[in-house]
Amino acid sequence: MFGNKKNNNQGGSQNPNDPNFNSGRGGNNPSNTSGGGLVTTPPDVKQNLDDAESSYKSSGYNEARYSLQQAMLGVELEIGNQILKSLPETVTGLKKDTEADQVASMGWGWSGLMIQRDYTDGKDKMFGITIANNAVWLSAVNMYLSGGYGQTTGGDQNWKQIKVKGYRAIIEYDDSSGYKVSVPIGQSSLIVYEGVNFASEQEMMTASNVIDIDSIKTKLGEQ
Amino acid sequence: MKKLFIPIFILATAVSYGQEFEKNLTTARSAYNSGNLNDARFAMEQMLRDLDMAIGKEILKILPTKLGDRNFNEKDDNVTGSAMGVGSGLFVHRSYGEAAKSGDIEIINNSPMITSINAILALPFVGNSSDGSQKVVKVQGYKAVLNRNENSETGKAGYSLQVPLNNTLVVFNLLEASESEITQLANSIPLSKIQQMAQ
Structure with a gap:
């Protein structure tokens, strides 16, 4: 009866903490085709x-x-x-994608709070906002801001320091992922704007300046 | 007189922690009811700290007061509760003996070390080093990592035993000891009760 059982675990992880976790039960076990998900x-x-x-x-x-x-x-x-x-309904003509709205928390102080919102034109242009408190990210950005890292005028300069609404920030550009603006706020929070298929740095900055950082900072209880 | 003073002091401390918890609970409730979410959150963080302090004090009560010929140092008993930061939460410390022949037990919640210790335990060929300075052992049925550290001046060995209990890490250090001594003394640490209380 069990002779035909095969392991269909290819591509899945056997680590229970992995999002692609697959317990390894394969073969003749039924697939889940119904169910209402979890109550959120x-x-x-x-x-x-x-x-x-x-x-x-x-x-x-x-x-x-x-x-x-x-x-x-x-x-x-x-x-x-x-x-x-x-957050605004639109950013430079891009509409909010309500389905992508996400709030996640670990319930441990601010160590795990993350808020996400995407704005799209329904095609290939996207402006994403991530508001997070994560010490690992923050120390990396603060290293850029305070560690005496300079800026080059030649070669492949793919990041530089800027100011967004008076806050010191870093703007980065990557051919595959587009623009990214990271703004540390208060003691331990970070706002990251991502722009996919934005024509220029100027266009990315115009979109970034739409967001009211002071209001977010107040709501997070940051000083 | 001194005997009477100590219980009164302990009672007063317990009452003050209880009062802090109640006070912070009142603040959290009223802030939440009035929509002031940040103040509610802050008050709850204080309550978490109060709870960790209370749990830590309960754990201290069940830790051994003597390890072999080493007596515990009551003045060094330390409990910290913190709702924020790396290694957040409970921290309990008790020391034993003096100077070169000392030891200590630490209980740390959410220690960043837990992941690497679990990795060592999961891979036996990594866990046992060829020079004998590290090996995987079992204490009261729990897997643990035992490290041998030699004092370069005296040439005498000390040991450090790390037992991960889900998100709690128990660390037992003993200077100038033998391997059999530390594994035997580790049996006097009530690991299962600590696991129950600290989770």
């Missing part, structure tokens, strides 16, 4: 605070911590959604 309602902040309080009072500290993390996750997702709502 953010955690109920008030309920989780109540749970945290009752667990704390009964000395269930790790349960209290779990509930508290869920409450923080709920608050961070709300903040992310508020920021998404505050």
